[in-house]
Amino acid sequence: MTPLALAKLDHHEMVLLLVALGVLLGSARFLGELARKLHLPSVLGEILAGVLLGKTLLGRVAPDLGASLFPTEGPLAVALDAFSSIAIALFLLVAGLEVDLSMMLRKGKLALLVGFWGMVLPFGIGIGAAYAIPSIFGVAESSLAFALFLATALSISALPVIARTLMDLGLYRSELGMVIVAAAVFNDLVGWMVFAVVLGMLGSSNGLEPSQTLWMLLVFVAVMLSVGRLALNRVLPWLQTHASWPGGVLSFALTLALFCSAFTEFIGVHAVFGAFIFGVALGDSVHFREATRLTLDRFISFFFAPLFFASIGLQVDFIANFNLPLTLLVFVIATLGKVLGCGVGARLGGMNLNSALVVGFGMNARGAMEIILGLLALQSGLIGEDMFVALVVMAVGTSMISGPLMQKFMKKGES
Amino acid sequence: MKFPLKKLLVPLAAWSRAAVIASQAISIAHHIGAEVFFLHVGDDSARELLLKAIPPEHHSKLYFRHGRPGREILKAARELKVDLVVLGALQSETALKYYVSSIARQVAREADCSVLLLAEPELCRMESEHWGVAVPEIGELEPMLKLMSHLAQFAKPKKIDVIREYSLSGADLTLDDDFNAAVARAKSFENQLLEELKTSIQQFDFANAEVRPLCLRGRTGAESAAYARREHVDMLMVEEPHKLTFLDRFFQHGTEFALESLPKRLWICRAPKYLEKSES
Numbered sequence: 291m292t293p294l295a296l297a298k299l300d301h302h303e304m305v306l307l308l309v310a311l312g313v314l315l316g317s318a319r320f321l322g323e324l325a326r327k328l329h330l331p332s333v334l335g336e337i338l339a340g341v342l343l344g345k346t347l348l349g350r351v352a353p354d355l356g357a358s359l360f361p362t363e364g365p366l367a368v369a370l371d372a373f374s375s376i377a378i379a380l381f382l383l384v385a386g387l388e389v390d391l392s393m394m395l396r397k398g399k400l401a402l403l404v405g406f407w408g409m410v411l412p413f414g415i416g417i418g419a420a421y422a423i424p425s426i427f428g429v430a431e432s433s434l435a436f437a438l439f440l441a442t443a444l445s446i447s448a449l450p451v452i453a454r455t456l457m458d459l460g461l462y463r464s465e466l467g468m469v470i471v472a473a474a475v476f477n478d479l480v481g482w483m484v485f486a487v488v489l490g491m492l493g494s495s496n497g498l499e500p501s502q503t504l505w506m507l508l509v510f511v512a513v514m515l516s517v518g519r520l521a522l523n524r525v526l527p528w529l530q531t532h533a534s535w536p537g538g539v540l541s542f543a544l545t546l547a548l549f550c551s552a553f554t555e556f557i558g559v560h561a562v563f564g565a566f567i568f569g570v571a572l573g574d575s576v577h578f579r580e581a582t583r584l585t586l587d588r589f590i591s592f593f594f595a596p597l598f599f600a601s602i603g604l605q606v607d608f609i610a611n612f613n614l615p616l617t618l619l620v621f622v623i624a625t626l627g628k629v630l631g632c633g634v635g636a637r638l639g640g641m642n643l644n645s646a647l648v649v650g651f652g653m654n655a656r657g658a659m660e661i662i663l664g665l666l667a668l669q670s671g672l673i674g675e676d677m678f679v680a681l682v683v684m685a686v687g688t689s690m691i692s693g694p695l696m697q698k699f700m701k702k703g704e705s
Numbered sequence: 706m707k708f709p710l711k712k713l714l715v716p717l718a719a720w721s722r723a724a725v726i727a728s729q730a731i732s733i734a735h736h737i738g739a740e741v742f743f744l745h746v747g748d749d750s751a752r753e754l755l756l757k758a759i760p761p762e763h764h765s766k767l768y769f770r771h772g773r774p775g776r777e778i779l780k781a782a783r784e785l786k787v788d789l790v791v792l793g794a795l796q797s798e799t800a801l802k803y804y805v806s807s808i809a810r811q812v813a814r815e816a817d818c819s820v821l822l823l824a825e826p827e828l829c830r831m832e833s834e835h836w837g838v839a840v841p842e843i844g845e846l847e848p849m850l851k852l853m854s855h856l857a858q859f860a861k862p863k864k865i866d867v868i869r870e871y872s873l874s875g876a877d878l879t880l881d882d883d884f885n886a887a888v889a890r891a892k893s894f895e896n897q898l899l900e901e902l903k904t905s906i907q908q909f910d911f912a913n914a915e916v917r918p919l920c921l922r923g924r925t926g927a928e929s930a931a932y933a934r935r936e937h938v939d940m941l942m943v944e945e946p947h948k949l950t951f952l953d954r955f956f957q958h959g960t961e962f963a964l965e966s967l968p969k970r971l972w973i974c975r976a977p978k979y980l981e982k983s984e985s
Contacts, residue, residue, distance in 0.1 A: 390872075392958030396925075457890065516955075576927040576962065 303366050310359045310370060311597065314604075317343060318596035331451070333658055334686055336596045340603020349607065360604050370601070377598035378662060379551045379565040380544075380590045385659070386569020387583055388449055389475050391515070397472035400639035404469060404632050405476030408653050409445045411631030415623055416441030426616060428674040438488045439672050443664065443681060444624045445631075446481035448657025448689065449474045455655060455693045459700070466645060470652045473632065478659065479570070483511070485663060486554070486563045492670055498558055506557045511567055514550070518571045526577035536585045543572055543586065560666055599658070602665055602682070611675040612683075620680040621687055628654040628688075644703030648696050655692035660685035709855060710788040710819070713741045716778045716812070717758065719751030722793050724758035729823055730791040731760065736859040739788070743767040744781050746774040775811035782816055789819045796824040797966045803954065810964055814949035819974050824967035834939035836914075837866045837968075839929035841944055846905045849944050852974060854909040862939075864915045868932060869902050870925045871895070895920045926959035933968035940970040 299307060317339040325335030342348065348356040361367045393401070420427065420437035429436055452474045453462070461467040490503040498506075529538050547565045554564030572578055629650035636646035664681035667673045673681075715730040717723045727743065734741040743766055745755055752769070759767060770777045782790050794809035803810075813820045838853045840846040846869075853865065871894070902918035921928035926943070933941040945960040953961055963971050 392953075392956040396958055457894075462894075574956075576924050576957070580923060 299365050299369060303364075303369075306358060307366055307369050310366070311373065313343065313359065314339070314600045315593070315597055318600035319592075322596060331657075331686075331689060333595075333599055333661075336599035337603045337661070337682065337686075339596075340600035340605075341608050342603070343600070344604035345607035346603070346609050374598055374601040375561060377590075377594035377601070378665075379547065379561045380594050381598055381658070382562040382566040382662070383543075383547045383569040383572075384587055384590050385450070385478070386566040386571075387573035387578075387586070388453075389478055389570045389573060391475075391479075391570065391574050393472040393475045397468055400636070400641070401469045401472035402476070403639040404635035404649055404653070405473035405480075407635030407638070408447070408473055408628060408632035408650075409477055409480055411634065412445040412624065412627030413441040415627040416444040419623060426619060428616075428677050435488050435491045436672055438484060438491075439663075439667050442481050442485045442488065443660060443667070444627050445477065446485075446656065446659050446663060447474045447477040447628070447653050448655050448659040448685075449478050451655040451657035451689045451692070452652055455652065455696065458693060459697060461696075461700075466648065469636075469639075470649055473635070473649075473653060477653070481659075481663075482563060482566055485666070486559045488672075489559045489563070489666070489670060490557070492558070492672070500558075503558045507554070507559055507563075510550075510553065510557075510564070514567050514571045518568075519574055522572055522575045523577060526575055530577065530579070536582045539578070539582050540586060540589075543578075543582075546572075562662070562666065599661075602661060605665065605668065606675040606678055608679055608682075611679045613676040613680060616676055617680040617683050620677075621684045624656070624684050625654055625688060642703070644699050647699040648703070651692055651695040651699065655689045656685040657689045658685070660688075709852070710737055710739050712785060712787040713739050713789045713791055714744060714778075714782050714785060714787040715741060715791045716744045716746065716774070716781075716808075717755055718774075718793070719745070719747065719754050723755060726791070726793040726823055727759050727763075731763065733791065733821070733860075737856065738859070741766060742781075742785055742787065744770065744778060746770045746772060746777040774808045775815075778808070778812050779815055779817075782812075782818055787818055789821055790816055791821045791823065794822040794824055794967060803965060813960075813964060813971075813973055814953075816948075817975070819972065822964075822967055822971045822973070823969075824971070825969040834860075834862045835864045835866075835936070836862045836940045836942065837868055837929065837933050837936075837938040838942040839868045839870065839926070839944070840902070840905075846902070847908070849942070849974065850905055850909050853942060854911055857911040857914050861912050862914050864917070865911055866917050866919050866932075866936075866938070867902060867906055868919045868921060868929045869898055870921050870923060870928045871898060872922065872924060891922070895922065924958070924962070927962040930963040930966065930968070933963070934966065938968055940972060941968045942972040942974055944974045946975055 318336040321335035321339045321342075322332035323335070325338075326332045344356070344360065348359075360370065417437045417440070420429075420432045420440045424430070424432035424436070427436075427440065449471070453471060456462040456467045456470060462471075486507055487504060490507055491500050525542070526539065529542055533539065533542075547568050550564035550568040551561035552564070554567075555561040573583070629647065631650075632653040633646040633650040636649040637643070641649065661682055664673070664678045664685070668675065668678040713730060713734050715727060717727060730741055733739075741763065743755070743759055743763065745751055745767070747769075748771070749769065755767060756764060768781065770781065778790065778792075781787075790812055792809045792812060794813075795807065798807055798810075809822055813822055836853070838849055840849045850867070853867075857865065898920045899918055902920070906916055906918055919932075921932060929941065929943065932938070941963060943960050943963060949961065953959070957965070960973055
């Protein structure tokens with residue numbers, strides 16, 4: 291077969307692709323709904339769908355069927371990977387929309403202290419652990435890139451999960467809630483920046499030196515968050531007046547998100563970062579209407595996100611790669627680092643011990659952000675499959691315990 | 706009841722609107738029983754024009770200074786211990802001017818006291834006007850409502866919209882939620898805010914003004930500013946306890962949205978210290 295013929299899906303492969311996508315989406319949504327009924331995050335169900343359809347279950351029980359539907363190489367695998375890549379980029383676009391750049395300014399010193407210490411302490415623990423005990427993480431000898439990745443993985447928070455938890459506990463409008471959200475915004479932004487630097491350090495296949503990649507990354511971020519924001523503030527009102535709604539603005543947003551993703555992928559950072567930074571710039575504009583934002587959320591949440599989360603479960607054998615001591619270690623040091631770090635920041639800002647612990651546990655929810663970070667690291671070869679599984683378990687676990695522990699310390703504070 | 710604002714400072718430039726701004730400021734001072742001072746920063750060539758713009762009984766309160774206008778105005782406000790600075794301002798500026806900051810906006814951002822910006826200074830009665838007051842998202846509404854109540858006794862507006870803005874940052878990305886539930890939760894949140902607003906409003910007397918509580922979802926500062934422009938509100942009152950810097954313009958939030966495109970009158974309230982002085 292000529293390379294040109296390989297580049298195209300044949301009739302059989304096209305059928306399989308459509309069936310595979312249908313099976314992934316259907317099972318992800320089904321299990322997601324089931325999880326929701328059991329008062330669990332639906333993302334848990336979506337990942338479980340991939341786990342069951344991937345190497346963990348289907349790959350064991352019916353390996354031929356599993357290999358046909360979800361092959362690991364060939365044109366069909368490429369097509370599925372492409373869908374997954376676009377899905378994750380769009381997911382990060384929506385995550386970026388939720389970042390309110392002015393939040394830190396509004397909430398001031400306390401939020402900055404919580405955000406800063408909530409990053410610095412777990413970051414330090416991550417760097418220390420990476421260099422002290424690399425073999426436990428499946429790495430023969432630690433590199434700066436791995437150390438920075440581990441540090442980032444331990445220090446990142448998940449803004450959507452935190453916001454939801456605060457709403458459910460009725461804390462969203464409190465001063466405490468606003469401090470936590472502002473600190474989480476800081477964590478998200480800084481965490482992704484650091485991870486982008488890590489990816490840049492790994493070098494790209496387009497011949498750019500890591501230093502060139504880093505410079506281009508910094509220029510991209512600076513331009514997007516300055517001139518880019520101003521330009522969007524001029525363009526959006528014009529679009530809203532002259533183009534159809536919501537189609538005009540949505541197409542514009544998605545087009546630019548894809549271009550930004552292409553740019554960061556080109557410079558060797560990863561497509562998601564371009565979409566994330568564009569989302570931050572777009573979300574900052576007061577002219578980007580809530581209704582447009584919700585339409586974009588729904589479009590991505592109901593189609594792309596389940597596909598993406600299910601595809602995560604396909605990647606690895608969760609049973610074979612489940613390493614209990616590693617998972618426990620990651621869980622414990624992540625939780626300790628975050629709770630202590632944010633707690634220290636809160637105490638330095640004048641909060642009492644109970645409130646500081648509420649803040650710490652609130653910020654400990656890792657959610658989808660941690661999972662995405664882990665997946666990108668796995669794909670880049672920074673971590674092995676057992677470390678990825680440990681990160682997924684830690685992400686889900688911390689998200690689940692965050693609310694109940696916040697409630698416990700709140701009640702303790704009240705009594 | 707004595708009004709908590711005792712001293713007004715009115716910086717005047719030597720331009721055609723000086724007389725109108727002076728009249729508007731005197732009208733406000735008359736309504737609230739405050740003393741008014743006038744200030745011109747520049748050379749003495751404007752003296753004759755300004756003396757014509759100000760009624761004779763106020764000539765003794767006209768001061769002249771030299772130096773950078775914004776700085777001198779802020780300095781004078783501190784020295785005279787004024788409670789309110791009243792200035793004319795352009796409704797909107799070019800992007801460069803916005804970031805560099807015009808005199809009026811510099812004073813609005815950096816004054817220690819409240820500032821009233823007049824984008825459309827006209828000889829209008831304060832009675833029968835439509836006002837808006839944006840109360841803080843979190844924390845106490847009472848100081849702003851109390852100040853508005855004081856002002857309403859003297860100025861007797863026809864209608865007051867009490868605006869509370871709120872945002873649900875991060876909560877829209879509800880990948881683990883049913884959107885119908887998310888919409889219902891947002892609605893319940895809004896209803897709760899509205900009830901709190903109504904309860905707070907009932908504690909104050911706004912003369913015979915029609916008082917309407919409003920909850921607007923979106924960016925704090927942006928929604929109230931947009932509302933004021935859309936509804937042609939005669940005066941919008943906002944609270945801004947902190948001085949604003951370049952960072953606040955660059956990462957735009959709160960009062961900066963109103964400063965970007967002014968309503969007819971924008972009263973930037975640095976309220977708490979003045980209400981501490983108020984006599985019941």
